[in-house]
Amino acid sequence: MSDKRDSGQYDEALRYHAQGKPGKMEIIATKAMTTQHDLSLAYSPGVAAPCLAIAEDPETVYDYTTKGNRVAVISNGTAVLGLGNLGALGSKPVMEGKAVLFKRFADLDCFDLELDTEDVDEFVNSVRLMGPSFGGINLEDIKAPECFIIEQRLRELMDIPVFHDDQHGTAIICAAGLINALDLTGRSIKNVKVVVNGAGAAAIACLELIKAMGLPHENAILCDTKGVIFQGREEGMNQWKSAHAVETEARTLEEAMAGSDVFLGLSVKDAVTKDMVKSMAEKPIVFAMANPDPEIRPEEIAEVRDDAIVATGRSDFPNQVNNVLGFPYIFRGALDVRATTINEAMKIAAAEALAELAREDVPDEVAAAYKGQRPVYGPEYIIPVPFDPRLISHVPMAVAKAAMESGVARRPIIDEHAYRNELRARLDPTAGSLQLIMDEVRAAPRRVVFAEGEEEKVIRAAVEFQKAGYGIPVLIGRKDEIHKIMNEIGVEGANSLEIYNASEMEDREKYHDFLFARLQRQGYLFRDCVRLVNRDRNIFASCMVAMGDADAVLTGVTRRFSVAFKEIQKVIDPKEGQRIAGVSVIVGRDRTVFMADTTVTNLPTAEELVQISKEAVEVARRLGHEPRVALLSYSNFGNPQHITSDRIREAVCLLDKEELDFEYDGDMSADVALNPELMAMYPFCRLSGPANVLIMPGLHSANIASKLMSSLGESTVIGPLLVGLSKPVQIVPIGATVSDLVNMAALAAHEAGQ
């Protein structure tokens, strides 16, 4: 544990969990709760109606309550990841984490429940009594062998799916990866020699599933802390281990691994040595799945074998075999058909669906999930990544179908096509796309200049930017001052940051000459340019980027936008034929909307509105959205007629004259643009659905609207992103947080790579 505390991420993770509302989730009402009338429906007396309806027909609980979309993630904290018994409280961050992953990947709402007991009967009873509240129960991080008994008993007692994720979730993903690894190495499961390290919940479930897939009993050796589980061993045994005991001479993991084809690690960090991997058969398959640190790191394997197929439980190496690929989608499929259980057929269907997906060509719109690299089925790509947007329609569909075919679905799917669309619509692509952008940045790190290098939050952001692997942060400021602030705030890494002070930089003359060449005919003398470079950090930072000494600039926390923007424009031009604009990305609860221009042009002309629309469309596409553009006004399609809407209608006419590959229409009001029912009152409207790109009629309305959204709404506003400059520059709002700064710096770095 102490080495975890020393690791660079430890403090960052603590801050992440503590900032704002502590923890990672909250409850949000889905119905109006504003007036007395609303309350009389939500609660007494109105609430009596659904109560009576459900009492009369229990199945209607799915119509009137959250049960059908609600999963409980339940633990007692006895086997928290690979960290051991941290107790119920100690497990809560992991359980909250699982709950938000359910939401993020499959739009399922979860409660995390940490039960303060190691007594099997108490645990079973507590969960059983909670059955009516949930559509499914996900048991998590409960140590073996108690987990086997708990799950078995609850499955018998409850009429909803009960699934111990560390057992079956892991087994499903491991099986999917193994199907493909065997295929790639030309082996059959029927004659490989397998060693499994760890004989707990995850390991035993994996072994059972791969035996069910055809691995002969005598071909697998299971090991635990006492070494090989051989026939006749008595120490540290239980009935679940005994079931996998074999006759063998091997007594240690080292002996078991010699000559083996497959290693499955579900034990603890560093349990495997390089020599052990060296002793394995040709083209060994090594799945080191202990979390958070694997049994052996992939780079250590690479030192001794160049023919191995390697997987870990982590996202920062290729081939992540982690149950996050399974549990959201398995429960989604099971709950959508109101399955009474998650049976073997459903598990195998999930494993096969995952394995198949990795063999399919990666289409354009999915390539971003793979850092733009369009992976090809092979040793480095045996399993899809958790951010693959195909998972949401592929895996639940397979699980739901298997539930129907095996007779456990209480509400079968009638229209497969409609169900697939419904699944797709559950994911807003923004979060995924942002993550993918960050992954791409990590794959090709850049030098980003943090122009306000003496600001505390800028320093924190620069350090986090570097730790996240996005690139090299370059801070502009006085070295002594920056080091002093770092000491005061206890941030480490001073030596790894690049710090430049304009007035001390050796070859700053090149920036003086460069700026003078640009500004001499705008009334600036050489000495003015020298002063600007030496004294103005935005100018100096922009010169660095303009002259290729860095890739992007981040600024904005100390000066108003208009001031910083003016300074930057002295150094950096717009892209040829383009207009500089600000695009705010408004990530709401159920959709993302792009709003432009929120920063630059006061009252855009019709021609400028056209350019702004195109810039905003590009940003929307970059973040994974197919744009539907609404040119906003207070009027709808000419009513009321007023001179202030003329520009908007004219812009639509100008767009009509071009051949464009996106939908647009206007003039229209924001509610018509966003609400399909209101839009239906204008059947001629050319948008095929609610608008997701809002082109605002003026800076005042755009700026006010985006700030209202971030202050009042339940939305997160990213940006505004400055687009249209020939070099990437982002100017954050003065109130930007450290996370905002890191994200904007990463987005600027990404733009540098375009």
Ligand SMILES: NC(=O)C1=CN([C@@H]2O[C@H](COP(=O)(O)OP(=O)(O)OC[C@H]3O[C@@H](n4cnc5c(N)ncnc54)[C@H](OP(=O)(O)O)[C@@H]3O)[C@@H](O)[C@H]2O)C=CC1
């Ligand atoms: N990648 C993924 O998706 C998942 C990974 N895991 C990881 O698998 C590991 C086990 O989790 P889980 O099964 O839930 O935990 P359990 O507590 O149920 O089992 C742990 C097992 O590991 C064994 N073990 C501990 N240390 C060693 C060692 N040095 N050598 C050999 N065996 C050892 C224990 O042996 P003994 O019986 O002798 O005590 C026990 O059998 C954890 O690291 C966890 O993070 C779990 C689920 C999913």
Ligand SMILES: CC(=O)C(=O)O
């Ligand atoms: C991933 C997971 O569930 C575990 O490591 O326990």
Ligand SMILES: [Mg+2]
């Ligand atoms: Mg777990």
